[in-house]
Amino acid sequence: MAFLLLRRVLGLLLTLVLVSLSIFLLMNVLPGDPAAIMLGTTARPDTLAALRAEMGLDAPIILRFGRWIGGVLVGDLGRSTTYGVPVAGLIAERLVVTLPLAALAVLFSIAISIPLGTVAAARKGRWPDMVATLFAQGSVALPNFWIGLLLILLFSSALGWLPSGGFPGWQAGIGPALAALLLPALALALPQAGILTRVTRTAVLDVLNEDFVRTARAKGLTRSAALCRHALPNALVPVATILGLQFTYLIAGSVLVENVFGLPGLGRLAFQAFSQRDLVVMQSVVLFLAGLVIVVNALVDLAYLVLDPRLRARGAA
Structure with a gap:
């Protein structure tokens, strides 16, 4: 090990x-x-x-x-040729927006997709499966910035429940800051939830056909108990892979959504640095994002060892 x-x-x-x-x-x-x-x-x-x-x-x-x-x-990323300030400070300022945004989007994606994909697998061919399939196809087909515009029209313009853009800063309080991140996080999460729903459904269906699930049912476990205790935990390995990829994508690929909602995040910083040919900021942001992808993938590999005992035994051998 x-x-x-x-x-x-x-x-x-x-x-x-x-x-x-x-x-x-x-x-x-x-x-x-x-x-x-x-x-x-x-x-x-x-x-x-x-x-x-x-x-x-x-x-x-x-x-x-x-x-x-x-x-x-040593933590010195140089000074921005555009802003004249240390790049490390610029990235840190933008991360306090982008990291909570990505974390909220991942939570929304998990909360929507895993229950929906599990129910779709358990009710294969019935109306819950059809609803999950329609949601997965529709959410993947729609761009997240267009979803963001629809959310603004509904929850900001029509209902007035949430702000349409901007970020007040965490110094304004957790409530106003989270309220400003809810709509962009949901806009980022829905396409990813569609992908994760399909992955969860396929993974659970594969596990439901395994011998140990049939054995658990033969021992008297109900279908829902066998699904929750045996099928779903063993289906989480491919789901964890997609989650790791989604988290890094949500951080690196949030440029359009951050511009739609006027959020001062890392994606917007990268776009501004590219348009202004700020070489120091560009290479530092790209290196940070690449390092984040590598670290998250390594953490996903370690999560495999926790989720699958067979991998731990193989590593020990």
Whole structure:
């Protein structure tokens, strides 16, 4: 077991190193000079050269990568060329919006999809199954930003229950802050809930056909008890895989929803940095998101060991 964990950690570190190198190289071959963008097209060559030297853009690319990765290791991600502030502070400010938003979206997705997928599997071919199938197909087909607009029209414009956009900050209180995140979280969650509903239904159906479930039924367990005690826990491994992917997608792919609701999140920061050619912010945000994907996938692998005893036995062997 310890050897298995050590191997996963070493693989995680190696992947992070390769990803950081790839991100740096890709960002530095993008067209456009950050110094020229900051000074404009009418800048004098000597002024442009001085700014490039100040930003370290005149150094060899290997030396620039070494400086950047060395700063990353000590928590120094550099300074934004657009805002003139440390990038680490920018990311931290946006994470207090994006992380709760993604967490709420995951909770909504779980609360909708797992009960719906389980009931659909237990009532295969009947009306609950048909309702779950229609929901899964419809929610996946609709873009989340369009769902967000519909939610604004219904809950903000028509009913006036929730704010239509903006974020008051956590200093305004947990209630107002959560109220501002409910609609965007639901807009993000519904398409993901459709995917997770289909995965849950398929996984539960596969487990219901296993011998141990039939044995549990033969011993006198009711259908619902066999479903909850034996089928659903054994169907959670593929569900955990999709949940891990969904969490990272919700953090990295929330650009449109954050713009629809006017949320100052990480996705919006990445979009602004790209449009402003802020190289330091771009590569730091992408590295953070890539590292988050790798770490979440590693946590999902560890969750497999908790959910499936067979994997623990295999690792011990």
